[in-house]
Amino acid sequence: MSEKERIYIAACGVCCSVCGLFVKGICLPCGSGLPADSDIVEKKMAEQRKNLGRTCSRLQCVVDKGVGYCMRDCPEFPCKMYKETTFPYSERFIGMYERRNR
Known part of the structure; x- marks a missing residue:
């Protein structure tokens, strides 16, 4: 499978494979906190x-916690990082997620 055929899902849930920056070769995929993605994450x-002068706080968090994906694997989701910004999920989405995930 080629680099362009693989589906890359970032720790935050964004699909890097459909991002124009990745498709154009401008940006690397983010990867997840899963051990299989460790090389991808290091490069990213x-x-x-x-x-940027810093790393993505969400990607750093999954690496530090040893979880694969925020929404799927972290019991703290949605955490302060997601509630204080609208990237990548809107306030309405976070509210809906919390209501449905009680």
Whole structure:
């Protein structure tokens, strides 16, 4: 399977494979906190440090906690990081998720 055929889902749930920046070769996929993605995550975090001066707080969090995906694997989802910003989920989505996931 080629790089372009693989489906990359970021720890936050965004599908990197359909992102125009990834498709155009401008951006690396984020990867997840799963051990199988450790090489992808290392490269992505290095790219983020170089281009942004920091790493994605969500990606760093899953790595630190040892969980694969925020929404699927973290018992704290939606946490403060998701509630204080609208990326990648809107306030309405977070509210709906909380109501349905009681």
